[in-house]
Amino acid sequence: xxxxxxxxxxxxxxxxxxxxxxxxxxxxxxxxxxxxxxxxxxxxxxxxxxxxxxxxxxxxxxxxxxxxxxxxxxxxxxxxxxxxxxxxxxxxxxxxxxxxxxxxxxxxxxxxxxxxxxxxxxxxxxxxxxxxxxxxxxxxxxxxxxxxxxxxxxxxxxxxxxxxxxxxxxxxxxxxxxxxxxxxxxxxxxxxxxxxxxxxxxxxxxxxxxxxxxxxxxxxxxxxxxxxxxxxxxxxxxxxxxxxxxxxxxxxxxxxxxxxxxxxxxxxxxxxxxxxxxxxxxxxxxxxxxxxxxxxxxxxxxxxxxxxxxxxxxxxxxxxxxxxxxxxxxxxxxxxxxxxxxxxxxxxxxxxxxxxxxxxxxxxxxxxxxxxxxxxxxxxxxxxxxxxxxxxxxxxxxxxxxxxxxxxxxxxxxxxxxxxxxxx
Amino acid sequence: xxxxxxxxxxxxxxxxxxxxxxxxxxxxxxxxxxxxxxxxxxxxxxxxxxxxxxxxxxxxxxxxxxxxxxxxxxxxxxxxxxxxxxxxxxxxxxxxxxxxxxxxxxxxxxxxxxxxxxxxxxxxxxxxxxxxxxxxxxxxxxxxxxxxxxxxxxxxxxxxxxxxxxxxxxxxxxxxxxxxxxxxxxxxxxxxxxxxxxxxxxxxxxxxxxxxxxxxxxxxxxxxxxxxxxxxxxxxxxxxxxxxxxxxxxxxxxxxxxxxxxxxxxxxxxxxxxxxxxxxxxxxxxxxxxxxxxxxxxxxxxxxxxxxxxxxxxxxxxxxxxxxxxxxxxxxxxxxxxxxxxxxxxxxxxxxxxxxxxxxxxxxxxxxxxxxxxxxxxxxxxxxxxxxxxxxxxxxxxxxxxxxxxxxxxxxxxxxxxxxxxxx
Numbered sequence: 001x002x003x004x005x006x007x008x009x010x011x012x013x014x015x016x017x018x019x020x021x022x023x024x025x026x027x028x029x030x031x032x033x034x035x036x037x038x039x040x041x042x043x044x045x046x047x048x049x050x051x052x053x054x055x056x057x058x059x060x061x062x063x064x065x066x067x068x069x070x071x072x073x074x075x076x077x078x079x080x081x082x083x084x085x086x087x088x089x090x091x092x093x094x095x096x097x098x099x100x101x102x103x104x105x106x107x108x109x110x111x112x113x114x115x116x117x118x119x120x121x122x123x124x125x126x127x128x129x130x131x132x133x134x135x136x137x138x139x140x141x142x143x144x145x146x147x148x149x150x151x152x153x154x155x156x157x158x159x160x161x162x163x164x165x166x167x168x169x170x171x172x173x174x175x176x177x178x179x180x181x182x183x184x185x186x187x188x189x190x191x192x193x194x195x196x197x198x199x200x201x202x203x204x205x206x207x208x209x210x211x212x213x214x215x216x217x218x219x220x221x222x223x224x225x226x227x228x229x230x231x232x233x234x235x236x237x238x239x240x241x242x243x244x245x246x247x248x249x250x251x252x253x254x255x256x257x258x259x260x261x262x263x264x265x266x267x268x269x270x271x272x273x274x275x276x277x278x279x280x281x282x283x284x285x286x287x288x289x290x291x292x293x294x295x296x297x298x299x300x301x302x303x304x305x306x307x308x309x310x311x312x313x314x315x316x317x318x319x320x321x322x323x324x325x326x327x328x329x330x331x332x333x334x335x336x337x338x339x340x341x342x343x344x345x346x347x348x349x350x351x352x353x354x355x356x357x358x359x360x361x362x363x364x365x366x367x368x369x370x371x372x373x374x375x376x377x378x379x380x381x382x383x384x385x386x387x388x389x390x391x392x393x394x395x396x397x398x399x400x401x402x403x404x405x406x407x408x409x410x411x412x413x414x415x416x417x418x419x420x421x422x423x424x
Numbered sequence: 425x426x427x428x429x430x431x432x433x434x435x436x437x438x439x440x441x442x443x444x445x446x447x448x449x450x451x452x453x454x455x456x457x458x459x460x461x462x463x464x465x466x467x468x469x470x471x472x473x474x475x476x477x478x479x480x481x482x483x484x485x486x487x488x489x490x491x492x493x494x495x496x497x498x499x500x501x502x503x504x505x506x507x508x509x510x511x512x513x514x515x516x517x518x519x520x521x522x523x524x525x526x527x528x529x530x531x532x533x534x535x536x537x538x539x540x541x542x543x544x545x546x547x548x549x550x551x552x553x554x555x556x557x558x559x560x561x562x563x564x565x566x567x568x569x570x571x572x573x574x575x576x577x578x579x580x581x582x583x584x585x586x587x588x589x590x591x592x593x594x595x596x597x598x599x600x601x602x603x604x605x606x607x608x609x610x611x612x613x614x615x616x617x618x619x620x621x622x623x624x625x626x627x628x629x630x631x632x633x634x635x636x637x638x639x640x641x642x643x644x645x646x647x648x649x650x651x652x653x654x655x656x657x658x659x660x661x662x663x664x665x666x667x668x669x670x671x672x673x674x675x676x677x678x679x680x681x682x683x684x685x686x687x688x689x690x691x692x693x694x695x696x697x698x699x700x701x702x703x704x705x706x707x708x709x710x711x712x713x714x715x716x717x718x719x720x721x722x723x724x725x726x727x728x729x730x731x732x733x734x735x736x737x738x739x740x741x742x743x744x745x746x747x748x749x750x751x752x753x754x755x756x757x758x759x760x761x762x763x764x765x766x767x768x769x770x771x772x773x774x775x776x777x778x779x780x781x782x783x784x785x786x787x788x789x790x791x792x793x794x795x796x797x798x799x800x801x802x803x804x805x806x807x808x809x810x811x812x813x814x815x816x817x818x819x820x821x822x823x824x825x826x827x828x829x830x831x832x833x834x835x836x837x838x839x840x841x842x843x844x845x846x847x848x
Binding site: 099 | 482487491492496520522527685687688689690691694717718719721727728730731732734738740741743744745783785788791795796800802803804805827830831837
């Protein structure tokens with residue numbers, strides 16, 4: 001995966017510090033290494049970029065499925081979330097990092113409360129991430145009222161600004177949960193610090209109706225009216241769009257993250273991904289949170305996005321495997337403003353690399369590596385992961401995290417969740 | 425999984441010979457065992473039933489994706505299939521059995537050429553299966569003309585009739601590739617021996633148009649006209665149905681196998697699964713062949729069928745996890761006329777049992793085992809498999825198959841496939 005989609009058979013990659021120092025079809029004789037990984041029979045790829053998730057929601061995985069969206073939100077997710085604290089978010093984020101590393105993700109973009117805990121968990125895991133505090137009009141269990149939310153965000157930006165792994169974004173939840181004041185202030189903070197503004201847009205028809213009723217506008221139209229659209233926007237979902245909305249997205253070079261599994265499971269709708277890519281927009285791929293997916297497996301998400309576009313357009317050629325793999329790597333990185341660092345295997349880029357072991361029945365024989373990665377492989381086929389030059393998983397053993405401890409702590413938090421909900 | 429959906433926590437199951445001899449919430453003190461498997465932290469389930477596949481097509485996995493259906497068939501699949509022989513089918517079927525056991529399938533229903541080789545591979549793997557020779561009007565590389573195809577099918581029925589694992593069906597490819605004579609004769613053979621008649625029905629709109637043009641009828645209408653509908657029919661796909669067709673399926677108690685991943689990938693359409701189940705039809709789940717999926721992972725297929733129904737109906741409550749797990753176990757077994765033997769954990773049933781290890785980040789915490797199995801788990805989470813009382817996989821190691829040898833032989837066959845196609 002480089003800009004020319006070069007496929008090297010029997011090649012090698014060398015890493016120096018945090019950086020890719022050599023890629024070629026043979027071992028460079030002038031290089032020596034303190035550690036050599038034999039990837040015979042495997043595919044070496046840039047680490048996958050999960051463009052949109054709510055990591056700590058791993059702790060709500062499977063809590064309430066197969067129920068109407070509003071009942072899911074108001075009967076389970078919102079009541080549970082009203083109780084969460086820093087430690088809850090830290091534990092859930094560590095659980096997510098463990099799952100993501102084990103399934104080939106090396107970079108993720110997160111939106112949640114107590115975002116500093118998400119950043120700390122990512123740092124502890126040695127994962128690359130774009131993190132931000134979810135901002136909205138109702139009181140937050142973290143920051144309380146919105147002015148404190150802005151302050152919290154500014155502190156996050158200051159705290160992590162020189163970190164090699166963690167980047168901070170301003171994250172306004174959505175045009176229907178954020179006032180014009182919140183959206184404009186969030187935008188101003190993002191512009192001031194030169195960071196992205198992450199926002200859910202046009203996920204459900206209910207949302208469209210709400211914004212229409214409130215402002216007489218469509219979501220992107222409303223955001224354009226507020227003057228907050230631009231190439232710093234990372235718009236999650238983007239399911240319900242008409243020609244005029246897509247025109248606006250193109251005009252302002254908005255970045256898109258699509259979340260097909262979540263959109264299917266919550267019956268939100270089908271994003272016009274094929275068209276958005278044809279129109280030249282940068283479209284990455286995300287799992288969304290575990291409560292609506294219910295996993296963080298980007299290899300499965302690739303399969304889902306390809307198949308969903310094919311069936312939606314009744315066209316088996318829609319969204320081919322190469323395009324999908326780009327969404328999960330270089331395009332996703334670009335969408336998250338991390339394209340200079342990660343998302344491809346190129347000299348000088350940060351060494352974010354995964355190894356997919358293909359010596360398995362479901363990956364045999366091998367006619368086309370793209371097909372196998374998108375349509376046949378799953379997260380469990382990833383054997384090694386390197387992030388920023390550091391080996392974080394070796395033969396599926398996590399090297400930066402204590403898995404037993406994380407699983408134990410996650411189960412303790414689940415007991416709390418059940419207590420919270422039993423009191424309703 | 426029993427008819428009452430009993431969930432036993434901290435229980436045990438005992439097997440005597442090929443049969444389930446005890447199920448309960450504690451170890452029965454009157455039982456002793458020569459082998460004990462500790463399934464602590466795991467879910468014990470009936471083995472999954474893959475209701476429709478073409479096992480040997482594992483050897484075409486990833487050969488040609490993202491291209492129009494007719495180009496896929498006439499440019500790749502049909503030319504390659506014109507060269508295949510018994511050894512090719514045997515190798516591909518062994519590869520499929522390895523993949524299926526590794527992903528939790530214990531029973532499969534197959535349709536392919538050289539079906540005796542499929543049966544032999546299943547027997548060698550110690551898998552339960554319903555196997556039949558694909559019958560159609562054009563010459564077959566196995567049997568040549570159709571009269572020989574009928575003879576071959578009769579010989580298969582005789583050969584395997586007392587086998588504890590292998591059952592034989594008559595398998596007429598579809599109403600658009602089989603003449604009325606073939607369909608009626610196939611039906612007569614099935615009736616004579618009391619075996620199922622497996623057939624692809626209403627998979628694509630092209631097929632509907634063809635049957636309409638030829639016979640002025642819809643697919644099930646045509647089959648009803650021929651007098652071949654009945655509860656012995658296992659109808660694969662059933663995507664394009666109107667009220668009158670569904671009425672016919674109900675009247676004749678037709679069994680259905682849905683194949684959502686294949687239907688999405690080939691852009692065939694979306695089967696009205698939720699409605700068929702509400703109408704009381706028996707609906708199982710299948711992966712279809714690997715050339716159109718591209719794997720045989722029934723745990724992933726469960727996720728796909730649930731999400732596809734939700735998005736198709738724009739209803740997050742459609743096809744809940746419990747219903748889906750039944751499709752992949754008891755309902756699938758029933759659809760394949762194997763419901764008396766397998767598909768549930770009940771005293772006296774054959775011991776077809778899998779163990780799903782949940783001590784993993786993506787299966788933690790655990791609020792609802794059904795949700796985890798359908799929405800979070802994948803084939804790689806299955807640690808053990810027992811078929812007909814025999815342990816065939818232990819801690820993911822295959823006990824009945826030589827995996828290295830199968831992978832080696834599969835790669836050799838792929839070299840042949842590339843040679844065949846390069847000559848076109």
